[in-house]
Amino acid sequence: MFTPAAGDTLLLAGRTYSFAEHPALPGRGIAYGQQGRRATVYCITDPSGRRLALKVFKPGYRSKRVVAVMSRLGDLEQVPGLEAARWTVIAPDTAPALVQQHPELSYAVLMPWQAGELWVETFLNRCPAAPHQCLRLARAIASTVAGLEVRGLAHADLSGSNMIVDWSAGRVALLGLDNIYMPNLEPPSSLPGGSPGYAHPAGVGGQWNADGDRFSAAVVLAECLGWHSETARQASAAEQFFEPTEVGRSSERLEILCAALAAICPPVVDLFQQAWFSQDLQACPPLRAWAEVLDAAVV
Amino acid sequence: MADELPTHPSGVKLDAGEAAIGGDVIGRDKILQVTNNYYDGQLASAQYTVMASTSTPGLIIFVIDTGSHAQRLVDQRPVLEVVKSAIDASLRELVFRSTKGSRVSDRYHVGCWTYGREILNLLDGIKPLSQVLQVGFPTLQVQPGESKVNLYRAFRVVEQILTQSIRTFENSPAPLICHVACGEYGGRDPGPVAARIREMGVADGNVLIENVLIDEGAWLIPVTQTDDWTGTRDPGELATAYARELYQMASPMPEQYQRYAHELGYNLGSKVRLLFPGTPPELMSLGFSLPAATAVGARR
Numbered sequence: 001m002f003t004p005a006a007g008d009t010l011l012l013a014g015r016t017y018s019f020a021e022h023p024a025l026p027g028r029g030i031a032y033g034q035q036g037r038r039a040t041v042y043c044i045t046d047p048s049g050r051r052l053a054l055k056v057f058k059p060g061y062r063s064k065r066v067v068a069v070m071s072r073l074g075d076l077e078q079v080p081g082l083e084a085a086r087w088t089v090i091a092p093d094t095a096p097a098l099v100q101q102h103p104e105l106s107y108a109v110l111m112p113w114q115a116g117e118l119w120v121e122t123f124l125n126r127c128p129a130a131p132h133q134c135l136r137l138a139r140a141i142a143s144t145v146a147g148l149e150v151r152g153l154a155h156a157d158l159s160g161s162n163m164i165v166d167w168s169a170g171r172v173a174l175l176g177l178d179n180i181y182m183p184n185l186e187p188p189s190s191l192p193g194g195s196p197g198y199a200h201p202a203g204v205g206g207q208w209n210a211d212g213d214r215f216s217a218a219v220v221l222a223e224c225l226g227w228h229s230e231t232a233r234q235a236s237a238a239e240q241f242f243e244p245t246e247v248g249r250s251s252e253r254l255e256i257l258c259a260a261l262a263a264i265c266p267p268v269v270d271l272f273q274q275a276w277f278s279q280d281l282q283a284c285p286p287l288r289a290w291a292e293v294l295d296a297a298v299v
Numbered sequence: 300m301a302d303e304l305p306t307h308p309s310g311v312k313l314d315a316g317e318a319a320i321g322g323d324v325i326g327r328d329k330i331l332q333v334t335n336n337y338y339d340g341q342l343a344s345a346q347y348t349v350m351a352s353t354s355t356p357g358l359i360i361f362v363i364d365t366g367s368h369a370q371r372l373v374d375q376r377p378v379l380e381v382v383k384s385a386i387d388a389s390l391r392e393l394v395f396r397s398t399k400g401s402r403v404s405d406r407y408h409v410g411c412w413t414y415g416r417e418i419l420n421l422l423d424g425i426k427p428l429s430q431v432l433q434v435g436f437p438t439l440q441v442q443p444g445e446s447k448v449n450l451y452r453a454f455r456v457v458e459q460i461l462t463q464s465i466r467t468f469e470n471s472p473a474p475l476i477c478h479v480a481c482g483e484y485g486g487r488d489p490g491p492v493a494a495r496i497r498e499m500g501v502a503d504g505n506v507l508i509e510n511v512l513i514d515e516g517a518w519l520i521p522v523t524q525t526d527d528w529t530g531t532r533d534p535g536e537l538a539t540a541y542a543r544e545l546y547q548m549a550s551p552m553p554e555q556y557q558r559y560a561h562e563l564g565y566n567l568g569s570k571v572r573l574l575f576p577g578t579p580p581e582l583m584s585l586g587f588s589l590p591a592a593t594a595v596g597a598r599r
Contacts, residue, residue: 001563001584003388022394023401025432035395038562059564118400124353161399196350238354239404 002056002104004042005029010054012090012098012110017044020051036161036176043113051113053084055178062107065186067091070109072182081144081172084111114173119220120160120239122227129167131228131264136170138224139294144172145217146291154181154212158220159195160240181208197240201248202280214284218275219247221290222257225268229260248276267293346504347553349472351396351406358408358425358464358474359393361386362457366415366448368482369441373578378481378513379439381580386411386436389587393428403429408468410460414453415442425464447485453478454492461499461506473504477587479511479577483541493548507550511586513577517542525581526564530571549574556589563588 006021006029019031020043032043038061042054057063067089076085088110092099099106117125129137141163148154155162155174162176179192191206193199198216199207207216223241226232235256237243242253254276261269271293275284351357369378390409397406405427413419421437457476468474476496499506515521519538522528530552534543549572560567565585575586 001388001581001588003391022398022403024398024403024429025394028432028435030391030394030432032398033391033395034398035392040395058562060562121400121402124399124402124404239352239399 002040002102004031004033006031010044010098010102010105012095015046017046017052017054019044034161039178041175053111053113053175055109055111056105057107059104061189063189064091064107065188066107066109066178068186069178069180069182072185073177073180076177079144079147081140081147081174082177083173084114084175085177087111109178114164114175116164116166116171116173118161119163119165119223122165122223123160123236123239123241126233126236127167128230128233129227133167133170134225134228134264135294135298137165137167137172138221139291139298140170140172141165141217141221141224142287142291142294144174145213146287148180148213149210149287152183152210154207154210155179156181156192156207156209156212157195157198158213158216159198161195163220179208181210181212183210196244197237197242197247199244199247200278200281200284207281209281211281211284213287214281215275215278217287217290218272218284221268221294222261222272225264226257226260228264229256232256232260265293265297267297347473347507347555349470349503351472353404353406355471356406356408356427356468357472358468359410360425360457360460360474360476361409361411362453362476362478363411363413363439364415364448364450364479364481364484365413365419365439365442366481367441367443368448369415369439370443371481373513373515374580378577379441381577381583382479382513383436383439385580385583385587388584390428390432390436392588394432397428403432405429411436412453412456412460413439413442414450415448416444417442418453418456425460447483449486450478450480450484451487451489451492454489454496458492458496458499461496465499465501465506469501471501471503473501474506475589476506476508477511478508479513479583480545481513481577483539488544490544490548497550504553505550507553507573508548509573509575509586509589510545510549511575511577511583512542512545513583514539514542515578518576522576522582523579525579525585527566528576528582530567531574532568532571546572546574559589560585 004019006019008019010017022030022032033040039055039057044052044054046052070087070089073085073087076082090098090105090108092106156179157176162174164173164175179188187208191208193203193206194216198219200215235253241257246253258269261272271285271290278284349355363382365379371378373381393407394403397404407428408425409428409431410425411421413421422431493508496506497508517537517539519536531546534546537543537546552571552573557567575582577583
């Protein structure tokens with residue numbers, strides 16, 4: 001297993017990168033890593049001190065498919081919110097010495113580190129947000145996901161751990177783009193089924209399709225827009241607004257959130273409820289509908 | 300930076316009916332007794348699906364043999380040093396799984412008791428992971444004395460701890476007892492206590508007991524290749540009586556854990572027990588990394 005400690009170094013293309021220390025555990029020698037189901041993302045720094053993200057896949061998910069994904073990302077990094085699409089893949093043929101030294105780094109991905117808070121930290125920190133901040137951030141999120149939709153693409157796993165937000169600047173950055181849906185791209189070995197609290201309750205067929213973001217984006221946007229409400233913040237679950245078991249059902253939390261939405265941007269209540277009670281992803285409103293409503297709402 | 304889930308297993312109805320082999324008694328929500336039979340895999344696949352979160356934290360209790368036989372060397376290193384390294388690696392992994400942005404969420408709670416001449420409560424009870432990491436996991440020290448340690452007493456302590464605390468984890472993943480044995484034990488038979496512990500449970504499933512056995516001679520066919528090791532599914536694979544007892548005390552491996560091991564590149568088969576060799580050390584690390592198997596997932 002690849003278990004780097006803080007301060008360990010990697011030599012890649014003649015440059016030395018260091019594993020950053022975990023900010024919550026200073027002095028313990030623990031690297032700054034965040035693990036998901038398929039990979040661990042480490043924060044590393046280059047010689048100039050610039051931070052980068054190194055995504056190291058577990059053996060069962062290591063595949064040269066990431067090279068194909070990288071070749072298809074094209075200029076997506078130019079799209080606001082998709083800056084993390086600037087990739088360098090550590091492949092056996094492009095970095096043989098490093099891969100020989102650390103076989104675990106086969107097909108790892110190096111990408112820009114995104115500053116800000118993970119979306120899940122919104123719920124963990126419970127910091128309040130003003131209505132104009134909610135509207136501005138929601139508009140940025142809607143613009144990004146609608147931008148994917150108009151290209152026939154989908155992130156396929158929008159969730160609290162796959163989005164970095166900056167409330168004060170009204171910016172979003174999507175992470176976890178290795179599972180992005182693109183037409184004619186080889187599907188991942190296991191199709192994204194969505195994350196707890198954000199996956200469509202029907203769940204059949206997963207989210208790896210052109211409509212894959214419709215439900216999860218509706219939940220994220222409703223969470224964002226409702227966060228201005230103190231009542232909604234107090235009613236929120238621990239790591240997302242809804243408990244996973246509540247998704248797609250009527251509940252007191254749903255009523256509270258809809259009331260918060262009605263107070264800030266009434267047209268989104270219908271959009272959200274249409275998605276929430278939909279039979280499947282295709283029955284959810286297209287993301288451009290959210291973008292249009294929020295464009296009109298933000299002065 | 301969470302990821303998608305592998306396709307989750309199809310739900311399997313718990314319906315042993317008349318075909319139960321081995322005398323299992325299967326209730327609506329609870330396995331009263333688990334033996335090695337056809338239904339083990341099915342039982343495992345239907346439970347152990349709750350994800351660890353701050354509101355439903357996972358509970359992991361380490362129970363470590365620090366008796367005099369823990370003084371020997373494994374791979375030219377003191378046994379307890381190897382164990383400590385594996386625990387540290389496991390805790391680091393739990394930290395990575397619990398890290399959200401710049402903070403460590405308390406998705407796991409950890410306890411550790413060692414047993415040798417006496418039973419020591421190393422972490423002063425059960426603590427959130429972040430608190431354990433703030434001070435660091437303590438060094439494990441051999442307790443010289445009697446050659447055979449008293450596992451019965453250690454499991455009795457665990458039973459008492461669980462009795463006091465398990466309701467706190469009612470909505471959490473099923474608690475995991477991670478026991479490390481360094482050699483043969485003495486005293487009363489710990490089997491009945493282990494059975495009682497396994498009968499305790501939360502909504503997600505019964506308490507799991509995982510045994511890591513550091514004894515190069517315990518497997519009839521020595522385990523040398525980590526990638527090819529398929530797990531232990533029959534007590535007949537074991538060379539000693541106490542290893543076979545540890546097999547009986549170990550829980551069947553839930554399918555969730557098995558899948559996680561596959562993701563890590565291991566080739567564990569179905570219907571194996573949570574019984575791992577301490578050598579090669581990679582397999583001990585695998586055993587210690589399994590608590591992370593419950594950490595994520597949209598299991599609907």
